[in-house]
Amino acid sequence: MSNAPSLTRGGIIFPIENNQHIVGLYGFSKDCPPDNESAFFAFAKSLRTNTIYNAIKDAQPVTEIKRFIKNESQFLQYNKMKNWPKGFIVVGDSIASFNPIYGQGITCIVLAMEKLKTQLNSRSTLDSQDCKFIQSKLCNNYRLAWMISQNEDLRWPETSGMKTDIVTKMLHKFSDMVARASTKDSTVTYAYYFVLHMTKSPVILLRPDILLRILIYGSKST
Numbered sequence: 001m002s003n004a005p006s007l008t009r010g011g012i013i014f015p016i017e018n019n020q021h022i023v024g025l026y027g028f029s030k031d032c033p034p035d036n037e038s039a040f041f042a043f044a045k046s047l048r049t050n051t052i053y054n055a056i057k058d059a060q061p062v063t064e065i066k067r068f069i070k071n072e073s074q075f076l077q078y079n080k081m082k083n084w085p086k087g088f089i090v091v092g093d094s095i096a097s098f099n100p101i102y103g104q105g106i107t108c109i110v111l112a113m114e115k116l117k118t119q120l121n122s123r124s125t126l127d128s129q130d131c132k133f134i135q136s137k138l139c140n141n142y143r144l145a146w147m148i149s150q151n152e153d154l155r156w157p158e159t160s161g162m163k164t165d166i167v168t169k170m171l172h173k174f175s176d177m178v179a180r181a182s183t184k185d186s187t188v189t190y191a192y193y194f195v196l197h198m199t200k201s202p203v204i205l206l207r208p209d210i211l212l213r214i215l216i217y218g219s220k221s222t
Helices: 037-045 051-056 105-121 128-141 143-153 166-182 186-196 202-206 208-217
Strands: 009-015 021-027
Touching: 009 051, 021 037, 021 051, 037 051, 105 128, 105 143, 128 143, 143 166, 166 186, 166 208, 186 202, 186 208, 202 208
Parallel strands: none
Antiparallel strands: 009 021
């Protein structure tokens, strides 16, 4: 995992079909992973541990290295428009496009499509007010992921377009405690994963038994 503002690099490795693994390296603040093999391995070796490097150094690559660079995030709140066209609804990345490192974009789209299906099945016609109401529902679907992505991106001094206020700084401190506690307590770990993967509300982290574990295991002195 990366760690703002000093450690800009991180990586992931996941098992997939046919006894293969997919490997991804990422970097913040223009510290982009390279797309040639030797430099890719060097980048992997520069991470805080050699776990990923050791796993891939003797592996046989199946595909070429693919590189993706994203410099911006946006959340377009169409539901705030006064006039909305009849029979027109915006979905997917056209509503919100945020940092792919957090892996929530596809989840947001799936949840939005489920909500859209429910709304369409309950109506026989779609006038402009119906579409505006549905659009509002879809936009609200992205707020949690946007909040998580936005707050984390604001940790990096190079992030522009928004300012870090006192509430955001408090959220950063709590998020740091959750992250530290999740390395030491499996109950916090799974609760943290539920929130990141959007299967449960962040309120679960405030449940008394989990919050106590966060306070115990999340302090810097433990």
